[in-house]
Amino acid sequence: MSDFVNTNLEKCTLELFNIGAIKFGEFVLKSGIKSPIYFDLRLIISFPELLKMVADLIWEKMKNKKFDHICGVPYTALPISTVVSVQHNYPMIIRRKEMKSYGTKKLIEGNYSAGEKCLIVEDVIVSGSSVIETAQVLRKEKLCITDAVVFLDREQGGLKNLEKNGINTESVLSIYEVLNILVKHEKIDADTFTKTVAYLKSYSEVSFSKATRALLKDQSRINMPLMERAKAATNPLAQRLLTLMDRKKSNLCVAVDTQSSVELISMAEKLGPYICLLKTHIDIIDDFSKETIQKLKELSEKHDFLLFEDRKFADIGNTVKMQYKGGVHNICDWAHLVTAHPVAGPGVLQGLCKAGLRDDRGCVIIAEMSSSGNLNTPAYIEDSIKIGNSFGGFVIGYVCQSSIDVDAGVILFTPGVSLDASSDSLGQQYVTPETAVNEKGADVVIVGRGITGSENPVERAEQYRKRCYDALCKRFES
Numbered sequence: 189m190s191d192f193v194n195t196n197l198e199k200c201t202l203e204l205f206n207i208g209a210i211k212f213g214e215f216v217l218k219s220g221i222k223s224p225i226y227f228d229l230r231l232i233i234s235f236p237e238l239l240k241m242v243a244d245l246i247w248e249k250m251k252n253k254k255f256d257h258i259c260g261v262p263y264t265a266l267p268i269s270t271v272v273s274v275q276h277n278y279p280m281i282i283r284r285k286e287m288k289s290y291g292t293k294k295l296i297e298g299n300y301s302a303g304e305k306c307l308i309v310e311d312v313i314v315s316g317s318s319v320i321e322t323a324q325v326l327r328k329e330k331l332c333i334t335d336a337v338v339f340l341d342r343e344q345g346g347l348k349n350l351e352k353n354g355i356n357t358e359s360v361l362s363i364y365e366v367l368n369i370l371v372k373h374e375k376i377d378a379d380t381f382t383k384t385v386a387y388l389k390s391y392s393e394v395s396f397s398k399a400t401r402a403l404l405k406d407q408s409r410i411n412m413p414l415m416e417r418a419k420a421a422t423n424p425l426a427q428r429l430l431t432l433m434d435r436k437k438s439n440l441c442v443a444v445d446t447q448s449s450v451e452l453i454s455m456a457e458k459l460g461p462y463i464c465l466l467k468t469h470i471d472i473i474d475d476f477s478k479e480t481i482q483k484l485k486e487l488s489e490k491h492d493f494l495l496f497e498d499r500k501f502a503d504i505g506n507t508v509k510m511q512y513k514g515g516v517h518n519i520c521d522w523a524h525l526v527t528a529h530p531v532a533g534p535g536v537l538q539g540l541c542k543a544g545l546r547d548d549r550g551c552v553i554i555a556e557m558s559s560s561g562n563l564n565t566p567a568y569i570e571d572s573i574k575i576g577n578s579f580g581g582f583v584i585g586y587v588c589q590s591s592i593d594v595d596a597g598v599i600l601f602t603p604g605v606s607l608d609a610s611s612d613s614l615g616q617q618y619v620t621p622e623t624a625v626n627e628k629g630a631d632v633v634i635v636g637r638g639i640t641g642s643e644n645p646v647e648r649a650e651q652y653r654k655r656c657y658d659a660l661c662k663r664f665e666s
């Protein structure tokens with residue numbers, strides 16, 4: 189810790205106590221739990237030097253991080269982030285708590301673009317509810333939220349709750365440091381200290397408030413009907429796909445892995461009525477042309493399915509941006525969904541977002557492959573979800589082989605499904621539709637050769653559709 193921080197932490201704590209911003213008594217927190225200690229940092233706007241001191245300490249925590257914007261959680265952290273912004277020439281955005289009923293009706297004020305990184309600033313954290321509420325609004329606008337800095341951590345579980353939701357949070361001061369400073373300077377007696385510490389020990393894991401859980405739609409993804417999940421989804425494309433699955437009674441994605449445009453189009457025409465998604469590997473087509481894409485777009489409209497290009501982007505952001513938007517395939521122009529490996533870090537998603545996003549474009553992160561010997565360890569899968577959560581406005585779900593813990597509005601896609609085989613000669617592994625849906629938690633089942641390689645693909649597609657959708661519906665009833 190630098191001398192500046194050391195000296196000022198103590199000074200700042202004592203000043204906060206002196207102005208009445210740290211109180212002892214009986215209080216009720218936002219989460220509804222009682223507390224013998226309360227921090228009221230709203231007061232500091234009446235003490236400009238103290239406000240500046242708090243802002244300087246926040247700055248010390250964030251000065252080595254690289255973000256495009258900061259956003260203070262309304263209202264107490266707004267003046268703090270304004271001071272940081274003005275002093276360090278750091279662009280700020282503001283999250284409105286209420287939407288305006290006139291004019292732009294925006295929920296976020298300021299100048300920003302999809303894919304940009306925003307750091308959240310907060311005064312005091314208990315469960316982290318206020319930070320995640322702000323993060324969700326910003327994520328809905330396709331801003332990338334991975335980090336927060338808070339002035340005071342009450343050590344009641346907030347940092348852990350946020351971490352699970354993809355937000356790495358650092359604090360300037362912990363409540364225990366505050367108590368120690370106050371005892372040292374005889375501002376509180378030993379009894380108050382002991383009682384407060386005992387309280388903190390018994391309330392060390394406060395979960396998000398009920399309202400926040402409702403906002404995150406923390407209900408079980410597994411048992412929730414599709415339309416409820418569509419309402420729970422914050423991502424517009426996830427909403428669209430879940431609604432489409434409900435309307436068409438299909439959670440079947442067909443993988444048409446062919447090298448011929450004619451066959452691709454013919455399969456799309458024949459199988460269109462049975463599927464929610466048509467998955468392509470457009471780079472394996474020998475006779476690719478703009479007409480192939482035009483025809484696919486028309487069939488996607490005609491038969492009400494979305495186009496899913498399994499490009500598996502995996503490079504640095506700058507390259508991925510060009511791969512998505514440029515080249516002969518110009519994937520961004522026609523594919524509603526693309527896949528990406530998170531192995532290169534969040535830059536891959538920033539690159540995709542930078543390619544110019546619309547509400548009808550999204551990404552599915554590959555958290556876990558179906559092939560034998562894959563390198564997707566549990567830690568890798570967990571980190572993939574953290575990256576995905578940070579880009580909730582763009583990432584609609586994950587390709588995976590297990591029922592990973594995600595919100596109800598997030599969609600899991602499971603390939604490696606066949607009624608005929610348990611493997612192929614090149615490492616692919618198969619399970620039945622029921623195993624994929626019930627045991628692996630699949631929402632969308634991806635089937636390739638099981639359909640396209642059969643003698644009667646249409647009959648087979650209907651058979652898969654029914655088995656996959658029936659298994660999904662049984663899950664809602666359980």
Ligand SMILES: O=c1ccn([C@@H]2O[C@H](COP(=O)(O)O)[C@@H](O)[C@H]2O)c(=O)[nH]1
Pocket residue numbers: 443445469498556557558559587603604605616634635636637638
């Ligand atoms: O983990 C993964 C990710 C993607 N795939 C793709 O799905 C299909 C599966 O085809 P089958 O003929 O049913 O084996 C294929 O396009 C893969 O590239 C996957 O199999 N596993």
